[in-house]
Amino acid sequence: MPEAQAALTDARIDCLQYCNWSRKIFSQMREGGLDAVHVTVCYHEDFGQTVANLADWNRLFQDHEALIMPGRLAEDILAARQSNRTAVFFGFQNCSPIEADIGLVEICHQLGVRFMQLSYNNQSLLATGCYEADDPGITRMGRQVIAEMNRVGLVVDMSHSSDRSTLEAIEVSSRPIAITHANPSFWHPALRNKSDTVIKALAESGGMIGFSLYPHHLREGSACTLENFCEMVAKTAERFGIEHIGIGSDLCQDQPDSIVEWMRNGRWTTERDFGEGSADKPGFPEQPSWFRDSRDFPNIAAGLRDVGFDDESVAAVMGNNWLRFFEQSFVSARI
Amino acid sequence: MPEAQAALTDARIDCLQYCNWSRKIFSQMREGGLDAVHVTVCYHEDFGQTVANLADWNRLFQDHEALIMPGRLAEDILAARQSNRTAVFFGFQNCSPIEADIGLVEICHQLGVRFMQLSYNNQSLLATGCYEADDPGITRMGRQVIAEMNRVGLVVDMSHSSDRSTLEAIEVSSRPIAITHANPSFWHPALRNKSDTVIKALAESGGMIGFSLYPHHLREGSACTLENFCEMVAKTAERFGIEHIGIGSDLCQDQPDSIVEWMRNGRWTTERDFGEGSADKPGFPEQPSWFRDSRDFPNIAAGLRDVGFDDESVAAVMGNNWLRFFEQSFVSARI
Numbered sequence A, B: 001m002p003e004a005q006a007a008l009t010d011a012r013i014d015c016l017q018y019c020n021w022s023r024k025i026f027s028q029m030r031e032g033g034l035d036a037v038h039v040t041v042c043y044h045e046d047f048g049q050t051v052a053n054l055a056d057w058n059r060l061f062q063d064h065e066a067l068i069m070p071g072r073l074a075e076d077i078l079a080a081r082q083s084n085r086t087a088v089f090f091g092f093q094n095c096s097p098i099e100a101d102i103g104l105v106e107i108c109h110q111l112g113v114r115f116m117q118l119s120y121n122n123q124s125l126l127a128t129g130c131y132e133a134d135d136p137g138i139t140r141m142g143r144q145v146i147a148e149m150n151r152v153g154l155v156v157d158m159s160h161s162s163d164r165s166t167l168e169a170i171e172v173s174s175r176p177i178a179i180t181h182a183n184p185s186f187w188h189p190a191l192r193n194k195s196d197t198v199i200k201a202l203a204e205s206g207g208m209i210g211f212s213l214y215p216h217h218l219r220e221g222s223a224c225t226l227e228n229f230c231e232m233v234a235k236t237a238e239r240f241g242i243e244h245i246g247i248g249s250d251l252c253q254d255q256p257d258s259i260v261e262w263m264r265n266g267r268w269t270t271e272r273d274f275g276e277g278s279a280d281k282p283g284f285p286e287q288p289s290w291f292r293d294s295r296d297f298p299n300i301a302a303g304l305r306d307v308g309f310d311d312e313s314v315a316a317v318m319g320n321n322w323l324r325f326f327e328q329s330f331v332s333a334r335i
Helices: A023-031 A047-063 A075-082 A103-110 A140-152 A163-172 A196-204 A226-240 A257-265 A294-306 A311-329 B003-007 B023-031 B047-063 B075-082 B103-110 B140-152 B163-172 B196-204 B226-240 B257-265 B294-306 B311-329
Strands: A013-017 A036-042 A068-070 A086-092 A113-117 A155-157 A208-211 A245-247 B013-017 B036-042 B068-070 B086-092 B113-117 B155-157 B208-211 B245-247
Touching: A013 A208, A013 A245, A013 A294, A013 A311, A023 A086, A023 A294, A036 A047, A036 A075, A036 A113, A036 A311, A047 A068, A047 A086, A047 A103, A068 A075, A075 A086, A103 A113, A103 A140, A140 A155, A140 A163, A163 A196, A196 A208, A196 A226, A208 A226, A208 A311, A226 A245, A226 A294, A226 A311, A245 A311, A294 A311, B013 B208, B013 B245, B013 B294, B013 B311, B023 B086, B023 B294, B036 B047, B036 B075, B036 B113, B036 B311, B047 B068, B047 B086, B047 B103, B068 B075, B075 B086, B103 B113, B103 B140, B140 B155, B140 B163, B163 B196, B196 B208, B196 B226, B208 B226, B208 B311, B226 B245, B226 B294, B226 B311, B245 B311, B294 B311
Parallel strands: A013 A036, A036 A086, A068 A086, A086 A113, A113 A155, A208 A245, B013 B036, B036 B086, B068 B086, B086 B113, B113 B155, B208 B245
Antiparallel strands: none
């Protein structure tokens, strides 16, 4: 086996973070052994505002070049490993950056974006968010945009979308899609978690789900135990196949509570929306003790071993499955 | 009766035009006796592009000040009449100018906008367009935006929206809403025309419908006779009450066919959408012979008399009903 391949048999990938980026956080990614992270670069921003965020990232890559590098294709993960860095892949949690212009799909891809949610919590021009009362499925523009995303190599992410839209996205998309950060409803029936129907259709179409460590997505929230989490992973693997699961921690490290308020409210409402929180608990919930931040990825690997995963299965969940998905999803990428 | 009141017992108002504006067209408005016109200033444009359109209108008001003037409140129609001009009221056929920012509702109102469709043909952030396969009703953001429109005095227009969204808009809105340009489905069952259920709910809530002269909305299209059109008006008055009807001609005078292609396709699709047209008839349809342009409003008044309307009823349909609606809808307007 060539060395390049060997180096990647244990890729460690977190398929969703939105932190208040700093040298400390990038150093902790290295401590936790992360070869790649998918980072959110948009929640509500339009195209121009998103470009400003990307310009900020260009600066971060310069300022922290010993710790991080831009991730565009799967092979960048090997380059990151070989230089002891973490490859950073960009994604949108909303379709707001493409505004009403399908031409911006390819433009965003050219700027390095590799994931786009078709909706955040609300109805978008493309699909329905999980907080809407009703879901009419993928819209007319949505069908056009999915085809364009398939063409350029931009992954459809349905983490915050509701069931019908997600099932239709799986059906309409010619390439496997992702749910980068959510857990199964059978384990914890939060609005943001995913039904068996959705996970089954996702897995059967070659898609991936990344398990979230965000307390609102965990059974018993911040008090969830590592063992309980890992048993959920085992059960999901058993039901839907181990090759379709990974981690998407949804880590929002060092963010002030004003950020979660902005995530929920953007500028779309005059009333205050609490999303997964509530009026008495409006802020970010506390992380579980065994997953404070990127330093604790080894805890998850150990937890998986403890509930019976063998080495190959641990490696699959900790990043090899995402690596394979990246290899398939970005092949036609033009950068 | 004071003279001011007397002067307005026969206001003539067209509640929708989107022409390739010119001195010729403004002169024809005067020839046809139009005291006020609601003009479209946005189909797909975002906020910045819409502001550019408004700046173009500011220039038109300067260049043609003998023929037109800005319309902001109902009383501007009297001022227009007294100075032999036509008052021009602004409206959006889409909610794209407010983007994802509810704060832009009041900003657009401050810039003189008085009508906003919650959607054009497709799903928007607020409501569903009549070309979508399914309609989930008013969205979460839509409910917030309707309340804000009610507050500032911006009229909800559902001309291009589908049934459920329209019925919910009527229910959610604390002020009467408008369908500025459409005809009843009972007369011509085009996708853009309105069901009895919708017109009934609209009328019962104090709303208004403006009859369209756009051939795709007419029975027998361009060949529709004046008599047939006026009989439809009579039947609608009989079914739903004469006080809820007016004219919204949807006149698109002197526009090249590239404009109707843009209306239908904007920048949302890579395939070509023909809307109410078809691949073999992609352009603007020919106007009926008795309504070439604004000069022919007297033909409609005469046609209404011919099918039995008395003078007061003719005046109601030709503009007095819209005048009353404008008086009610813009009272809290701040300009």
